[in-house]
Amino acid sequence: DAKTTQPNSMESNEEEPVHLPCNHSTISGTDYIHWYRQLPSQGPEYVIHGLTSNVNNRMASLAIAEDRKSSTLILHRATLRDAAVYYCILRGIQGAQKLVFGQGTRLTINP
């Protein structure tokens, strides 16, 4: 599984946008970019995923670089409930379906 690199931690203020970066320079053509988050004392939670085009859902937006070597998870208006560890994960369509978690980015939201 290709590796991803994320900052260990980020901090933002409530009601401001947050941009969480992820580098994945060894991504293959069939790898999907998935984002999960883990709130304190809870299981991981799916956020969004994409392949080549930018994606939007009710939780967030995913901006994917043209060369696909990096992506950015965008929380448009952060709330205190968005404080969590955010994981950027690559998943291919072949082989096993496991998720390979890195250390993720711990996001702190200031009131």
Add this chain to the structure above:
Amino acid sequence: DTAVSQTPKYLVTQMGNDKSIKCEQNLGHDTMYWYKQDSKKFLKIMFSYNNKELIINETVPNRFSPKSPDKAHLNLHINSLELGDSAVYFCASSQARPNRGGDGTQYFGPGTRLLVL
């Protein structure tokens, strides 16, 4: 109407004991997983079952034995518990990949916090 549930939520036991953790999903998914999150918060896959068949078996001691009686259940039995088994164990489920009608998104349970004394 919990999607993925685990029992028990907390488990405190002595070294050497045998214990089981149960997982149930009501999402109609065909694939279930066990992950372990250690004290340093790293999440690692342990096992995965697809339609009751073991498809992923990472390097896990033989003391850990998963069992899937049907597609909706995946249990984890641990023999001869050791101090290093203390961790949070998460169950997850998904529907198989796009070529089988699913997108592979995994849904996680709330976790079972195991403490071995």
